[in-house]
Amino acid sequence: MRPRPARIYAALSLAGVALAPIPAAAHGLIGTPGLVAGLAHPVGGWDHLIALILVGALSTRFDRIDLWRLPACFLSGMALSAGATLILGSVTLPPFGLALCVGALGIVLALPAPRRNVAYALAGATAILHGASHMIGIAAQTDAAFYIFGLLLMTAALHLTGVFAALLIADAPRGLLALRALGLVGAAAAALLAAL
Amino acid sequence: MTALLNRYDRRTLLSAGLALALTVAFSIVCLNQAGLMPSLIVSSAMLAGLVCWLLTTAKIPADPARVIPIYAITTALLMFHLGEEYLGGFGPRIGRLTGTGWSESEFVLLFCFVVPVFWIAAGALVYIRHPFGNWVIWFVWVGMILGEPVHLLVFPFLEGGRYHYFPGMWTALFPLVAGLWGISVLIGEYRAARGSAPA
Numbered sequence: 084m085r086p087r088p089a090r091i092y093a094a095l096s097l098a099g100v101a102l103a104p105i106p107a108a109a110h111g112l113i114g115t116p117g118l119v120a121g122l123a124h125p126v127g128g129w130d131h132l133i134a135l136i137l138v139g140a141l142s143t144r145f146d147r148i149d150l151w152r153l154p155a156c157f158l159s160g161m162a163l164s165a166g167a168t169l170i171l172g173s174v175t176l177p178p179f180g181l182a183l184c185v186g187a188l189g190i191v192l193a194l195p196a197p198r199r200n201v202a203y204a205l206a207g208a209t210a211i212l213h214g215a216s217h218m219i220g221i222a223a224q225t226d227a228a229f230y231i232f233g234l235l236l237m238t239a240a241l242h243l244t245g246v247f248a249a250l251l252i253a254d255a256p257r258g259l260l261a262l263r264a265l266g267l268v269g270a271a272a273a274a275l276l277a278a279l
Numbered sequence: 280m281t282a283l284l285n286r287y288d289r290r291t292l293l294s295a296g297l298a299l300a301l302t303v304a305f306s307i308v309c310l311n312q313a314g315l316m317p318s319l320i321v322s323s324a325m326l327a328g329l330v331c332w333l334l335t336t337a338k339i340p341a342d343p344a345r346v347i348p349i350y351a352i353t354t355a356l357l358m359f360h361l362g363e364e365y366l367g368g369f370g371p372r373i374g375r376l377t378g379t380g381w382s383e384s385e386f387v388l389l390f391c392f393v394v395p396v397f398w399i400a401a402g403a404l405v406y407i408r409h410p411f412g413n414w415v416i417w418f419v420w421v422g423m424i425l426g427e428p429v430h431l432l433v434f435p436f437l438e439g440g441r442y443h444y445f446p447g448m449w450t451a452l453f454p455l456v457a458g459l460w461g462i463s464v465l466i467g468e469y470r471a472a473r474g475s476a477p478a
Contacts, residue, residue, distance in 0.1 A: 122307050
């Protein structure tokens with residue numbers, strides 16, 4: 084039987100979760116887990132930065148509604164994952180999960196006709212991994228809510244950076260080709276992150 | 280709001296959106312690494328640059344032949360200034376003052392390898408009269424005016440309260456002068472272009 088696309092996407096998501104994160108490179112808690120620490124966290128490491136910009140850029144490859152829906156999918160997935168990790172306690176996960184997700188996002192962005200479902204599944208898997216890894220070392224306390232809020236705010240700003248940059252690049256002559264090349268650069272960066 | 284949006288084309292509006300998103304992200308990077316004061320200077324320069332750009336060269340892009348040489352001189356002087364900062368351990372000293380623990384390698388990575396990517400790309404974008412490049416040159420030049428005097432007027436007092444040498448103060452005025460020159464040319468160009476534009 085030919086596997087149905089939905090099964091492939093589900094398998095992809097689960098594989099992402101199973102591979103899951105070492106503490107993402109965006110890490111090391113800055114001070115106490117308040118709003119500023121949450122804001123600063125995503126820009127503290129390359130993997131998170133690249134992943135968030137790639138998610139924003141990827142959202143421009145589909146319909147106009149996906150410009151906010153794909154980043155919103157990432158944000159909600161990350162919030163749920165961060166909340167669950169906070170309640171259940173920190174997770175210990177094997178390496179390369181995050182770099183793999185970043186690489187896959189880059190490759191999907193580089194495809195001539197990326198599938199929307201693959202993009203959403205990848206964004207969801209990456210969000211779950213990042214949400215869990217960001218909460219490592221954060222205890223359930225009042226400030227944790229502010230920390231997650233800051234995390235989400237900064238993540239949204241980086242998604243927007245990716246969206247606006249990709250729309251500008253796509254507007255230029257041969258812009259789509261340049262945008263796809265950017266995806267390959269993202270994938271190469273992910274490979275570099277995994278190697279380092 | 281609609282009337283305001285109608286004043287600019289799609290590329291300019293997208294560039295403004297990207298500028299705002301980058302302002303938030305880069306300000307937080309600076310807050311995280313260098314502390315509140317450097318972050319406030321950078322974010323103020325980015326926002327002031329955005330306003331100045333929207334009021335001037337967002338509508339009529341600057342003539343690349345006039346502004347790129349001054350922009351290149353500014354960035355060259357800025358690299359010279361960063362060299363002095365590096366030699367004097369600017370990053371770690373600011374990190375100690377603000378309590379962020381900014382290391383020398385983080386300072387070098389950010390200001391010698393990451394930020395210059397934007398400076399160089401902006402030069403190319405100004406050459407093709409792209410609105411985003413025009414915002415970057417406004418931000419860089421406004422940043423010189425807001426940021427460089429701090430090296431002479433504020434930083435030397437921060438360690439112990441007595442005025443003394445602080446890394447970067449000897450070369451701070453060079454990029455400031457280039458910034459003033461660039462802004463005067465930008466405004467002059469804009470006024471001339473507006474004056475000659477058909478009514």
